[in-house]
Amino acid sequence: MSADESRAFGMRIAELRKQRGMKQEELAALLGRTASWLSQVERGIQPVNRLDVLRMLADGLGVPIQTLRPDTPAPASVPVEHVGVPNDLDQARLTISGYPVPDVLLAANVAESVVDVGELQTAVDAVWKLAHGSRFAELSSAIGPLIPRLERAARTAQGSDQPTLWLLLSRTYQALSAAFVRQDEPDAAWLAADRSISAAERSGEVLHVFAGVYRLAQAFVRLKHLDQGEHAATTAVNALRQYVSGATANPEALSVLGSLHLALALVHARSGSRADARREIENAREIARKLGVDRNDLNLEFGPTNVDIQAVSIAVDLGDAGEAIDIGERINAEQLSIERRARLAMDLGRACAQRRQSGEALAYLLEAEKMAPELIQTHVAARNAIRELILIAGRTASPELKALADRADAQP
Known part of the structure; x- marks a missing residue:
């Protein structure tokens, strides 16, 4: 976008905002941005080249994207087969709805649970393995029976086992919160994080309380x-x-x-x-x-590697694609989880998409999908990058890109 185009775009944003009787502070808060950022957009100082930011502005103003950028292709109608498709974590969401063990509250005499703490420890470790592998459907299935067992055991087991059981419950909710964040289910992530904090406090493991706060902050960002x-x-x-x-x-x-x-x-x-x-x-x-x-x-x-991976992601969010690529291509993440490695590849794909390097962007996104299909096919940022590549390519979009967009339900 040229300087003249940025100024014209900014004037259009300001006009639409004023038509709706909104102050800069109000629209910025709705978008999750600062009033300073919005002011720079409206004055043409801060260009808006990313499709996801364009969508965010259009949604905040209640207009189609084409009203802001007439050259943006109109979205295709949503195919019937994609309407109402279940989310991979629907079962887990249902599991944490409501109070976990209401019968325990109502029972006059609750018998002590006889539990195998070692078995439950193994089950919780397996849940985290699924979370780190972005295997959300399997995680959701495992959570279904595990959370009620842990909730009941933590309240009714012998006293010496209770701190450990509360800690296992906290760790399980933390894994679930992390998964909900990655699948853009922030309200459920908030609930799971809050429950993890409560369980951690009852376990006496203070650092797990703070780890739960970290999960809570992640949910707030997505919200x-x-x-x-x-x-x-x-x-x-x-x-x-x-x-x-x-x-x-x-x-x-x-x-x-x-x-x-x-x-x-x-x-x-x-x-x-x-x-x-x-x-x-x-x-x-x-x-x-x-x-x-x-x-x-x-x-x-x-650790040092994960900080660099997060620095790549932050640079992409700030629109500093060149910096993101410079950092990301030097990272050796082989010792980290599949989820972290896939996230790095996804963010490098997003950075290349920002720079209109469509071939490199597609290669990175396909690499990420190979490692963690559920992550790349459900993550909002990945789907936005794929849509942007489709829009850039237009009729020249390759079969590989079209197929990826179909798998991620990311056709514009």
Whole structure:
């Protein structure tokens, strides 16, 4: 978009906003951005070249994308076969709806549960393996019977086992929250994160409370409640910083603290606050240097490599595609989970799409899909990138790109 086009586009945004009686602050809050960012858009200083940002503005103003950019192709009608298709996590969403074990509350005398803690530990570890592998349908099936068992056992088992059972329940809800975030189910992710925090507190494992807050902040970001995400992460960071500054600092606490800084970087990136996002990435990188190695404490996969992967994602969110590619192509993520490796490939695909490098973008997205099909076919950012590639290619779209768009239900 040229400078003249950016100014004309910005004037169109400002006119539509005023027609709806909205102040800049009101529209910016609706979009999950800052008023400063919107002001720069309306003055033509901040160009809008990404399809997902264009969609966001159109949705906020209640107009078709073509009203903002007449050259954007009209969306095709939604094929009948895609209407009402179940989400991979529908069963898990149903499982956590309502109070988990109401009969326990009503029973006059509840018999103590006899549980095999080792078996439940294995089951929870398996759930996290599915989460790290982005195998959402399998995770949803496993969650169905596991959560009610853990909820009942934590309340009725022998006293010596209860802290461990509450911790296992917290870890299970954390895995579920992470999965819901990746499948763009942020309301369910919020609920699961909140339950994980409550269970962690009852377990006495304080760091798992903070890990739950990290999951909560992620949910707030997906809900575009950026002020809540910032508040949740900042209060946790402030408390943890005092904890790790003394002799009690340990690798697990550093991993949680570093992950919370990454959550804050995401909050600032989504609000368009470039300087704040970069500051939080550097805070996380400093903590990763103290650790020195990649770890998976509390299933956070925090370490130097993951910080770089998140830096790629943040750069893409900020529209700094060249920087994202420069960082991403130097990363060796072979020691991390499939989900992390697939996320890196997906973000490199998004960066190449921003630079109109369609061949490279498609290659990265196909690589990500090969590693984690459910991630690339359901992640909102991936689907937006695929739609953008389709729009760029138009009638010249390759069969491989069209097939990927069909698999991800990402036809524009």
